[in-house]
Amino acid sequence: MEKFIEHTGLVAPLDRVNVDTDQIIPKQFLKRIERTGFGKFAFYDWRYLEDGVPNPEFILNDPKFNGASILVTGPNFGSGSSREHAPWALSEYGFKVIISTSFADIFRNNCMQNGIVTVVLSSKEMDKLMTNAMRIPNYKLSVNLETQSLSDNLDFSAEFEFDPFRKDSILKGLDDIGITLQHEEEISKYESKN
Amino acid sequence: MSNNLTMFEKIWQKHIVAEPKDQPEILYIDLHLVHEVTSPQAFESLRLNNRKVRRPELTIATVDHNITTDDTRTEVIKDEIARKQVETIRENCKSNDITLFDVWDKEQGIVHVIGPEQGYTQPGMTIVCGDSHTSTHGAFGALAFGIGTSEVEHVLATQTLRQRKPKTMKVEFKGTLSKGVTAKDMVLKLIGQIGTAGGTGYVMEYTGEAIRNLNMEGRMTICNMSIEGGARAGMIAPDQTTFEWMNGRNKVPKGSEWDKAILEWEKLRTDKDAKFDSYVEVDCDDLEPFVSWGTNPSQVLPVSAKIPSPEDFEISLDSQSCANALEYMGLKPGTRIEDIHLDRVFIGSCTNARITDLRNAAKIIEGKKVNSNVRAQVMPGSTLTKIQAEKEGLDEIFKSSGFEWRESGCSMCLGMNPDIIAPGERCASTSNRNFEGRQGKGGRTHLVSPEMAAAAAIEGHFVDVRNW
Ligand code: SF4
Numbered sequence: 001m002e003k004f005i006e007h008t009g010l011v012a013p014l015d016r017v018n019v020d021t022d023q024i025i026p027k028q029f030l031k032r033i034e035r036t037g038f039g040k041f042a043f044y045d046w047r048y049l050e051d052g053v054p055n056p057e058f059i060l061n062d063p064k065f066n067g068a069s070i071l072v073t074g075p076n077f078g079s080g081s082s083r084e085h086a087p088w089a090l091s092e093y094g095f096k097v098i099i100s101t102s103f104a105d106i107f108r109n110n111c112m113q114n115g116i117v118t119v120v121l122s123s124k125e126m127d128k129l130m131t132n133a134m135r136i137p138n139y140k141l142s143v144n145l146e147t148q149s150l151s152d153n154l155d156f157s158a159e160f161e162f163d164p165f166r167k168d169s170i171l172k173g174l175d176d177i178g179i180t181l182q183h184e185e186e187i188s189k190y191e192s193k194n
Numbered sequence: 195m196s197n198n199l200t201m202f203e204k205i206w207q208k209h210i211v212a213e214p215k216d217q218p219e220i221l222y223i224d225l226h227l228v229h230e231v232t233s234p235q236a237f238e239s240l241r242l243n244n245r246k247v248r249r250p251e252l253t254i255a256t257v258d259h260n261i262t263t264d265d266t267r268t269e270v271i272k273d274e275i276a277r278k279q280v281e282t283i284r285e286n287c288k289s290n291d292i293t294l295f296d297v298w299d300k301e302q303g304i305v306h307v308i309g310p311e312q313g314y315t316q317p318g319m320t321i322v323c324g325d326s327h328t329s330t331h332g333a334f335g336a337l338a339f340g341i342g343t344s345e346v347e348h349v350l351a352t353q354t355l356r357q358r359k360p361k362t363m364k365v366e367f368k369g370t371l372s373k374g375v376t377a378k379d380m381v382l383k384l385i386g387q388i389g390t391a392g393g394t395g396y397v398m399e400y401t402g403e404a405i406r407n408l409n410m411e412g413r414m415t416i417c418n419m420s421i422e423g424g425a426r427a428g429m430i431a432p433d434q435t436t437f438e439w440m441n442g443r444n445k446v447p448k449g450s451e452w453d454k455a456i457l458e459w460e461k462l463r464t465d466k467d468a469k470f471d472s473y474v475e476v477d478c479d480d481l482e483p484f485v486s487w488g489t490n491p492s493q494v495l496p497v498s499a500k501i502p503s504p505e506d507f508e509i510s511l512d513s514q515s516c517a518n519a520l521e522y523m524g525l526k527p528g529t530r531i532e533d534i535h536l537d538r539v540f541i542g543s544c545t546n547a548r549i550t551d552l553r554n555a556a557k558i559i560e561g562k563k564v565n566s567n568v569r570a571q572v573m574p575g576s577t578l579t580k581i582q583a584e585k586e587g588l589d590e591i592f593k594s595s596g597f598e599w600r601e602s603g604c605s606m607c608l609g610m611n612p613d614i615i616a617p618g619e620r621c622a623s624t625s626n627r628n629f630e631g632r633q634g635k636g637g638r639t640h641l642v643s644p645e646m647a648a649a650a651a652i653e654g655h656f657v658d659v660r661n662w
């Protein structure tokens with residue numbers, strides 16, 4: 001997993017509620033056996049028209065948001081299927097941070113496993129960010145995981161909560177299995193008892 | 195042990211391997227179910243890191259998502275990438291000594307159907323699978339939840355999972371169901387009530403008279419859809435109904451071991467003085483059959499209702515979500531649910547394709563013909579379910595009514611195989627998700643019970659199955 005300490009990037013707004021993982025990466029693209037190659041299919045059904053031409057109505061296709069790496073979006077983002085292909089697709093598309101008022105559990109876990117930082121803000125803060133991202137050209141945010149804070153270079157700043165264990169893993173780019181295997185003895189002990 | 199624990203807490207505590215300071219608990223996993231879609235990257239990464247599957251005997255695999263449900267299913271899959279995925283799980287199971295129920299085995303089926311069917315799923319267990327509907331197995335009083343592929347790898351390598359302890363919610367279904375009203379309607383009503391994120395962060399325990407009166411298939415239907423309310427797991431305390439259903443199945447203890455197991459399982463029940471973090475009540479006395487009208491499983495209404503208008507919602511996000519849904523679904527506010535006409539009917543999936551689901555649907559259609567505007571299909575939840583149904587002659591009832599009787603698999607629940615609905619087609623479906631594009635790009639899904647789906651197939655539009 002790639003380390004994440006601090007990131008500054010262009011913000012894209014996706015003002016929808018309950019965006020489920022079927023939308024983030026539709027099922028026809030789940031057949032690959034690799035972890036890569038999903039980015040070009042992210043949001044496929046919204047992003048492309050029938051004939052595979054980019055849908056000009058879809059906000060992420062707006063050239064203004066080309067190269068965005070921070071997504072601000074509505075509540076309950078990532079609900080539905082547990083497919084980790086969703087964070088893989090978002091990450092390959094270029095998103096490093098996703099900001100919302102709430103996330104679905106499994107999706108958030110999956111993001112943690114892939115070094116994507118999911119930031120939960122209050123609805124008031126979200127409204128402000130959503131408006132800024134839509135109105136201010138080339139709107140950027142800096143997100144710092146170490147200090148659990150984010151800000152633009154105008155007047156917005158906020159702090160967010162983050163699981164200390166997950167924070168440590170993401171800051172250092174560690175994978176869980178290595179850390180768990182430090183408890184090998186306890187696992188074996190549990191197995192011999194049960 | 196103190197005597198004020200919930201069933202969830204009892205199972206949780208028993209499975210803690212370690213509680214490292216400031217870290218999520220390390221939880222032992224008793225049963226790991228694997229399917230072809232969410233596992234290949236996990237096995238690949240194990241290999242790259244030179245790690246082995248720790249307990250292959252606690253791991254079982256099947257193919258269900260990609261396979262076809264017609265008579266070509268044992269042939270080479272035409273879709274090259276799907277074929278590769280199925281071949282990959284075969285290789286991975288072979289090289290790691292994992293039991294695989296393959297497409298030609300009679301034990302094959304949808305992963306959440308075959309676990310209970312063969313008695314792998316047992317009360318008190320921790321069960322995971324790279325699939326959000328793992329919550330199904332909670333119907334037996336197990337703690338069962340879906341995980342992502344990185345976590346699949348973690349379980350393969352360590353037989354444990356890192357988890358922070360979730361909160362608990364007691365969901366009490368009060369009253370008794372009237373004829374024609376089912377477990378599916380109970381759970382659709384619940385999700386309509388709490389919303390798709392209402393259970394986020396919680397494990398739900400379903401209790402109450404209406405739950406006690408359900409058979410195991412109905413209980414599985416309810417636990418299956420826990421995730422649709424945002425909860426990762428849902429559980430029901432095991433009782434006589436559970437034990438009778440399990441008795442004699444392939445993998446359950448036999449003889450005196452069985453009696454001993456029951457004594458243990460009975461202790462799992464939530465203690466009288468246990469506290470839950472949250473409580474929800476659902477009244478079932480006047481419950482009607484439910485139909486989903488929108489593009490998430492909380493957008494549901496009783497069959498006697500009319501399609502809402504965005505103005506009916508006070509919160510602007512709900513109103514926006516209603517407007518988006520109506521546009522996608524091609525529905526106008528004020529339309530009676532019973533006036534919604536259908537092109538397709540799908541009886542299948544891990545929610546509602548078990549033997550009693552098929553029996554109940556067959557009863558509705560016996561001696562009648564599917565409406566000429568409708569293409570109706572049944573995909574049994576497992577091959578053993580299919581064999582049983584054929585023994586009972588259900589296949590003949592379906593076929594002579596004009597239903598297609600097909601092989602088992604996830605099929606049109608998510609359309610990863612060739613079974614999809616066309617853009618603009620409208621389908622009454624016994625599955626669990628009505629997301630945009632779920633059953634095929636542009637396809638419109640209405641979630642209902644098997645009985646409601648069957649009656650709709652005959653009439654060509656929704657009808658109140660209570661008057662059937
Ligand atoms: S039947 Fe549908 S919900 Fe169930 S496991 Fe298969 S795809 Fe998932």
